[in-house]
Amino acid sequence: MSNNEIIENETEYVEQGGGNKAPSGLSLFVDKIKTWLNTQNKTLVYGIGAVIVAILGYIGYQFLYQMPREKEGLSAIYKTQELFDVDSFSLVLKEAPKLADKFSGTKAGELAAYYAGASYLYSGDYKNAILFLDKVNFDDQIMKYQAIGLLGDAQVENKDLDAGLKNYLKAAKGAENEFSAVWFYKKAARVYEKKNEWKEALDIYEKLKKDYSENDGIQEIDKFITRAKAKTDQY
Secondary structure: OOHHHHHHHHHHHHHOOHHHOOOOHHHHHHHHHHHHHHHHHHHHHHHHHHHHHHHHHHHHHHHHHHHHHHHHHHHHOHHHHHHHHOOOHHHHHHHHHHHHHHOOOOHHHHHHHHHHHHHHHHOOOHHHHHHHHOOOOOOOHHHHHHHHHHHHHHHHHOOOHHHHHHHHHHHHHHOOOHHHHHHHHHHHHHHHHHOOOHHHHHHHHHHHHHHOOOOHHHOOHHHHHHHHHHHOOOO
């Protein structure tokens, strides 16, 4: 029997009232399609609802929780910032660590961590300096690489030359101004010298002479190049 004959027989059966007794194959197929569409619509609605709830939750978190904390934190850290600017590191350390913890996750908290880390560094407490500076990740590019460079200082002072060297190079390559780039490249070269890796130190000195020839920070660069070459038997 052909497909056309099957359809004609089913149609005749429905027209004669047989459809009231039992659903046809075609009717069952249509019902399944409707059920599937209803299921898909519900899934779509639930999915959209979940997205809306997530968006509203994020907006609520930002405006009702995070922004007030940010405002409060910036107000609380103002005095600490003033003390840091005049190198009153012992006074900074009375408040900055607590503020960093209290306002963690905000810009104010990150600034407090930076002030605490830098103050510990300048006070000779290198382990705590590392602890706080390692938490800092500023959006501002100048502050970002300044913090990385200070972390390198703390690590080198704490006798972790490899970690310090890594951060010096990172700070030098990421710095957006020549002064910072030259400063951290020179620090990296000094660490290479301490590690007795004179070839790497020489590479940096020659890079400084080539790429930053007009910078005041490399006025004695030829002296360092000569010493590094002597150590690598290049004379």
